[in-house]
Amino acid sequence: MTTHHLESETILRLAGGSLDPVLALVARTHIACCPECGGALAALEDAGGVFLDDIAPEPVSATLRERALAALDTAPETPATPAQRPIALQPGTVPAPLDAMIGDDLSAVRWRSIAPGVAKHDLPTPKGSRGRLFLLKIAPGKRVPEHGHGGTELTMVLSGSYSDHLGCFGPGDVADLDADLEHRPHVDPGAPCISVVASETPVRFKGLIGRLLQPVLGI
Ligand SMILES: [Zn+2]
Known part of the structure; x- marks a missing residue:
């Protein structure tokens, strides 16, 4: 499982607009300081015309999940940023959109x-x-x-x-x-x-x- 980052399914639901707004707010706040999750969201949004319109506002089906993960696998690598932990925040500061x-x-x-x-x-x-x-x-x-x-x-x-x-x-x-x-x-x-x-x-x-x-x- 994924730790320290958003699960693929969470990013998928964020891209498709079916993530609850409170979860979406925290997801976007993490993405604001994480190139890895930001790259995954951008790849999904780029692929949006292909299938995101089909997403029902309900749990993601296994088929849809496989297609989305395949899209992530074929997406171009984000530029040479090591896919590690998110950039550390300045202590006491708050990223957007929070x-x-x-x-x-x-x-x-x-x-x-x-x-x-x-x-x-x-x-x-x-x-x-x-x-x-x-x-x-x-x-x-x-x-x-x-x-x-x-x-x-x-x-x-x-x-x-x-x-x-x-x-x-x-x-x-x-x-x-x-x-x-x-x-x-x-x-x-x-x-x-x-x-x-x-x-x-x-x-x-x-x-x-x-x-x-x-x-x-x-x-
Ligand atoms: Zn992340």
């Missing part, structure tokens, strides 16, 4: 404490979205209880970093998690981790502690 919503200075965000070491800032949900969008600030060294996800969730780190079994996620990295994945992230020592989260449905916490925390955390 900056239009929260400004470009993370230190100016007004946080609401929701649990010890955890603060949240709700963002307005774009029209037509059924999802939720918020910023999350978690203290250094803090562990989040193991949880799964009711639907697709995109988390992009803006400042600091966190780690789980998929690796370490720093500024610019995105976690594109589907409903099947369960993880137990912890924030790395040194600085709080600030991320923007878009989710189709609420997070599902496991275990007694997690279930008790769920209504408190409200995420």
